[in-house]
Amino acid sequence: MKIRVGFGYDVHQLQPDLPFWLGGIEVPHTHGALGHSDADVLIHVICDALLGAANLRDIGFHFPDTDPQYKGIDSKKLLAETMRILRAKGYEVSNIDSTICLEKPKVNPHIPAMQRTLAEVMGVGEDDISIKATTTEKLGFVGRQEGVAAYATVLIYQVA
Template identity: 60%
Template sequence: MENNTDNNSSNSPLLPFRVGMGYDVHKLVEGRDLILGGIKIDNDRGLLGHSDADVLIHAISDALLGAANMRDIGYHFPDTSDATLNMDSKIILRKVVDLIATKGYMVGNIDATVCAEHPKLNPHIPAMQECLAKVMGCDADAVSIKATTTEHLGFTGREEGISAYAVAMIIRK
């Protein structure tokens, strides 16, 4: 295989699958809804951000974009744009899936972890999986979501914010 330093060159071969990793974090504040995995979760605080601040969707979006070598969500959906102000992150995710499709890829599977001390997220995971699968056009079994705490350590442990990690495999159509 020829070594090509131009990652966006049309001469680069499309691999049958690629993997990307994403991470996001947002601060918890009063007066905002808590949206995670595309669903509203009853909580006294929500996440602060330019959009709806859904850290799970943002991490997944970055993982998908990274797998396709298409930069990150900040590049495609800048937090300085009026068009993205208060945007539903499900719209971002749908557009990301459309973007990776322009390079001949679709979602293979997602493995994500949300780090939060409170609220307990396990009861909400099936609804998140169904929601995200519908947005991405894949089977819910292809969307793994786990929840953990940081054992009261760091900003997450002090309940100052929530973070999420995601790994995505994209496959050639």
């Protein structure tokens, strides 16, 4: 069996009075992420990691921010299309390990809902999606609450 590992990293600026989409759910907060799509940083890193693991380039290649059809798009649609592309190449997801870096709001209470949502979109088990959250101890742009960052590592395998 052929297995492959992929890694994703993304950041988005935080702005007041925008909805804050994270892991496919809207998280209550005074600020939201700024981006061409709904700026769901967690979904974006998962897409990047999956595409990279299968040697299918990156999220910007498949869903460019210069294309008006992706303006304001729900990132769950991007994730569903990423899964279609991945499966068309003969791969399936083994597991995902991700970390969100954010000072506020606290993410931990929302993790089970994120796991449920992502698992449903991806057609995998909730137990296959690890989501962790951390602060940067008030250091850098995350610490100053100017932005949010996320990382993801994925393991995929080729279906026989």
